[in-house]
Amino acid sequence: MVKAISFALLSLATAVSAVAALDPAGQFKRLGACPTLGCVFPPDNAEFLAGSNFDVRVEVHAEDDAKPNTKYSLTIEKLKGSQKSNKHGKAKAVDFSKWTKVKASAQESWDFSYTKDASAYWKYLDGDKNARTSVHVASTAWRKVHISEPGTYKVVLKYNDGKKTEAIWTVNPVQKRKAKNVILFIGDGMTSAMITAARLISKPHTSGKYTKHMQMDQFPVLGHVMTHSLDSLITDSANSASAYNTGHKSSAGALGVYPDSSASPFDDPKQELLAELLRRRSKKNGGAGGVGIVTTAEVQDATPAAVYAHTRNRDEKATIVNQMIRGPNPVVADVILGGGGKYFHAKTGGKSLNGTDYYAAYSKERGYKVVNDRSSLLKYKGKDPLLGIFHAGNMDVWLDRNVYKANIKGATDPTGTGKTALDQPNLDEMVLKGLEVLDKRHRKEGWFLMAEAASVDKMMHPLDYDRALADLLELDSTIGKTKEWLKRNKLDKDTLILVTADHAHSFDVYGSVDTQYFNSFSDSEELEKKNSIGTYENSGWPSYVDSNGDGFPDKWDVRYTLAAGTAAFPTHREDFQVSINGTRVPAVATTTSHHHWTIYDANPDFDVHGINKPATMSRNESVGVHSLQDVPVFASGPGSNLFAGIQDNTEIFHKIAEVLGLGEQK
Known part of the structure; x- marks a missing residue:
């Protein structure tokens, strides 16, 4: 019995792995979770709660001057369990509408465009309207579908005369209630x-x-x-x-x-x-x-x-x-x-x-x-x-x-x-x-x-x-x-x-700062200002105290503060001290750029006496990410x-x- 169960699970894993594909590398996409010209939503590797409702949409894409083939079909089969089998004992794929008893919407069509890579993206932002790729779409939707029987299901979109997009869906069983x-x-x-x-x-x-x-x-x-x-x-x-x-x-x-x-x-x-x-x-x-x-x-x-x-x-x-x-x-x-x-x-x-x-x-x-x-x-x-x-x-x-x-x-x-x-x-x-x-x-x-x-x-x-x-x-x-x-x-x-x-x-903390020493130097003495940051054995305790036990420091404007920061930030100044007069605005738009997109530089009105920190990401970002x-x-x-x-x-x-x-x- 153990061997039989193990073989069944192995067979299922093999079937799933045959369908699953790695997420494609890259930064720009035609449509999320749709690396091919045939799209199924919910996509591969989706999980559902038994009896929960969800919508399904398929899209068939064609780029540039091509037109999408409007003849496509969607089927579903249960990889184990009660789904009817054919004479060879294998699960049988069934038309999605018939299986779910949900009528498909009338076929829709529309167009959209996207940028294929970073080069096209920035060219487009700089005014090149031809940098985007046009896409023509044929689509069908099924609304308020539900699957009551737990198990693993394979959904297949057949389109463009033989091409397939396959998705494995997992339906989880309902469990006995544990908490009110x-x-x-x-x-x-x-x-x-x-x-x-x-x-x-x-x-x-x-x-x-x-x-x-x-x-x-x-x-x-x-x-x-x-x-x-x-x-x-x-x-x-x-x-x-x-x-x-x-x-x-x-x-x-x-x-x-x-x-x-x-x-x-x-x-x-x-x-x-x-x-x-x-x-x-x-x-x-x-x-x-x-x-x-x-x-x-x-x-x-x-x-x-x-x-x-x-x-x-x-x-x-x-x-x-x-x-x-x-x-x-x-x-x-x-x-x-x-x-x-x-x-x-x-x-x-x-x-x-x-x-x-x-x-x-x-x-x-x-x-x-x-x-x-x-x-x-x-x-x-x-x-x-x-x-x-x-x-x-x-x-x-x-x-x-x-x-x-x-x-x-x-x-x-x-x-x-x-x-x-x-x-x-x-x-x-x-x-x-x-x-x-x-x-x-x-x-x-x-x-x-x-x-x-x-x-x-x-x-x-x-x-x-x-x-x-x-x-x-x-x-x-x-x-x-x-x-x-x-x-x-x-x-x-x-x-x-x-x-x-x-x-x-x-965000992380990498030391402590003696703000009194930091503030004793002029704005041009950045090297000396940085020497106020203590690391390792010199990263002493900060000055915050909660004497009334309410869970908050009694004072926020203290001498010894945290040397802290993030890995992703715009060009800005940092003085490691609380901003008493309101929320920080680290960067503001500059007018010196020849580009069509907005570029941000350090805000001259905030942390005026701080040290300069050049951006670690694109200059069109005004805050951390x-x-x-x-x-x-x-x-x-x-x-x-x-x-x-x-x-x-x-x-x-x-x-x-x-x-x-x-x-x-x-």
């Missing part, structure tokens, strides 16, 4: 090196050993997450957060879809979201659960929008607001807290879809209680769904909300009054209020809450490390208060808590053991789905 609730904390852009730096500036230590630890340090399970996107080494927040919410890879800028080549940002093949699955969970599995979304960014921003939106373009923020309550299958979350007020109204500075008052729409159409400041949030004790929008854009960062308050200014009121949003809540206040509402509405059925510390990433981009680390510490403090709240409310044994990031930045490194995932509670070790970002979805008992199967 899941909290997913996301430190956007957070890495292990950032956590190490945050610990260093916030926790006491004696003889080189910490006497207190961060909340994340105390989680019993630690794993690592690989963050590559569908078609690139380096991911953005949209498709990485989508992986957590769908179990599928995607491309930069995409939310809950596989990007196709059509012009519309809303017709791409969709993947069913974790929140959508939770909303339609069967009674036998516990009934439809609650959904909460908390962020310090705009609630339409990539990471929160990945919980409820479907679009190829994360910047379609006005429509994303509409999708929450009026989409084809709206999530209608129980709790939505964060920034992004300008997309809810059409008053001064408003950008709402078709001028709609979405505060009124959310209230009248879906029964939301709407609050727009910290005081109203904390006063709310009701059971109605809660919409709290506290800033016109992204909420101000912790360091400015709590220390350098003079930096909070401008027409940032979320309702369009033109005033400044001075009464903004902290992350812990939003999370705890969100938990209160979810508990009142769904204690019996359970719930899922995504809470994001967004400005860890948003401050790493402009190289404002102090503000990024402060927001990381706010996340850590929030985690501790959340654990206390769960214990008080007797929910700790029923709740899985995860802490992770959607992607990385190449994401990096390749794995990100940590901390886990505590029922099912936490699943998250140990190295895992792909898509596995986070499947493991959460397993813990919550999501999906349906025959």
Whole structure:
């Protein structure tokens, strides 16, 4: 029997390897995950949860003056299990429409263009319109497909008189529910090196050993997450957060879809979201659960929008607001807290879809209680769904909300009054209020809450490390208060808590800086300024102290700071000191370039007395960019053991789905 099973598994592995192809090398693509002229979405190596819904699209391409052959077919076969066999005992390929009982759309056609390599790309940006290659497309889609029976399936697109594109799909079984609730904390852009730096500036230590630890340090399970996107080494927040919410890879800028080549940002093949699955969970599995979304960014921003939106373009923020309550299958979350007020109204500075008052729409159409400041949030004790929008854009960062308050200014009121949003809540206040509402509405059925510390990433981009680390510490403090709240409310044994990031930045600490010595030299004495950086045995402890034990340094403008930086940055100046007057702007556009694209140089108004650091990447980048490194995932509670070790970002979805008992199967 063992030999028979081993032979079957070997045969399946051989069949899979025969279909699978390595990702092609290169930087520019005609269409992500489509190296040939025949495209299948979902592509090869996709994984599904049994019973989850998804769309399928095929495209046949022809370049330049050629026309696509419109005669093509799609078949599916199960490589093992209940699929009917032919007389030779092998699985039988069946027409996709017949097998799924889903009618294909009418065949569509369109054109698009792309640049084949770096040479063509930069020529095009410099004005050569002929540098792009034109593509003509024939396409068919199948909407709302589902596969209820777990197993491995082969899908084959036959096109152009004998050519094939094959994809292996894996359908995972539904598991017995392990937890009632899941909290997913996301430190956007957070890495292990950032956590190490945050610990260093916030926790006491004696003889080189910490006497207190961060909340994340105390989680019993630690794993690592690989963050590559569908078609690139380096991911953005949209498709990485989508992986957590769908179990599928995607491309930069995409939310809950596989990007196709059509012009519309809303017709791409969709993947069913974790929140959508939770909303339609069967009674036998516990009934439809609650959904909460908390962020310090705009609630339409990539990471929160990945919980409820479907679009190829994360910047379609006005429509994303509409999708929450009026989409084809709206999530209608129980709790939505964060920034992004300008997309809810059409008053001064408003950008709402078709001028709609979405505060009124959310209230009248879906029964939301709407609050727009910290005081109203904390006063709310009701059971109605809660919409709290506290800033016109992204909420101000912790360091400015709590220390350098003079930096909070401008027409940032979320309702369009033109005033400044001075009464903004902290992350812990939003999370705890969100938990209160979810508990009142769904204690019996359970719930899922995504809470994001967004400005860890948003401050790493402009190289404002102090503000990024402060927001990381706010996340850590929030985690501790959340654990206390769960214990008080007797929910700790029923709740899985995860802490992770959607992607990385190449930040690290390589020493310490004596800023007093640094500042004693003139701007021209860069060699002497650099001598203020201590490495190895001279990398002494920084001066940050947390005397009141609140988890944050008492002072941020101290003598001994961290020598820290990233591997990818624009030309800028660095003085290793907190930017007291607001977020750093490291580089600004220059007018001296003969190129048609924008080139950035060091900002003359920031870190004026710092040392010069020439760019390590293309000069058309104005801020730092994401990096390749794995990100940590901390886990505590029922099912936490699943998250140990190295895992792909898509596995986070499947493991959460397993813990919550999501999906349906025959």
